[in-house]
Amino acid sequence: MTVDVASEIVIHRPCPEVAAYVADPSHASEWYVNIKSVAWRTPPPVTVGSRVDFVAAFLGRRLAYTYEIVEFVPGERMVMRTAQGPFPMETTYTWQPVDAQRTRMTLRNRGEPAGFARVTAPMMAASVRRANRKDLANLKRLLEGP
Template structure:
């Protein structure tokens, strides 16, 4: 069984401001649920962060430590950051999108993945937890950026 969940939120700031913060791996642990550390472990071919770059994250989810590596598959600031796991306990695809709206930015996170072992057995719980976590991520992103 695979999961495909998303969360969205209206953030009352311009997409450039929201995406600049959210797409910067150095902020991952500040607004993303469960992430304790994030490190750029491979730069993009042109250097720095972009397509081909890899970020290694250590997170805690459902009481378990998870170490995984996300490779940037698409990077189109301020609109899109698309990442796929290249190492970790399960295949994962994470997409951040930021669309302009008269009220600010329509921010969305989508997580798709499939698991083996524990994660396959826990798929229904996992999907609920991921949906809850990414909803909180967007809430925390807004609060961090607006100071509210």
């Protein structure tokens, strides 16, 4: 069973600002609840082929994985993919201007669990959905400020 979860939010900041912040993986631990650390394997900034190591805590487990940027259209879309571990994942960010001061951001995670993780895919999808919503709410608070 494939896990495919998309969540979106409107952030009251111009699209170029939101996209530039999110497309820099160095910021991930600031707004993702579960990401504990980020380390570049290739020199920044992001380009197709960039590789970034993440350490996360998810469903009570420590996960270490490397994402590769497989698509990047600055200000519009970024796709990262990992093929390692029990749960290969693809994460897609898209940004669309609602107007000059607001951005609609979509966060999509999809993957094909392997082994025992395959049995837990429905529970995993629900957990990813909850985490994505929290992460987007954190991002909104962070970028909109007080």
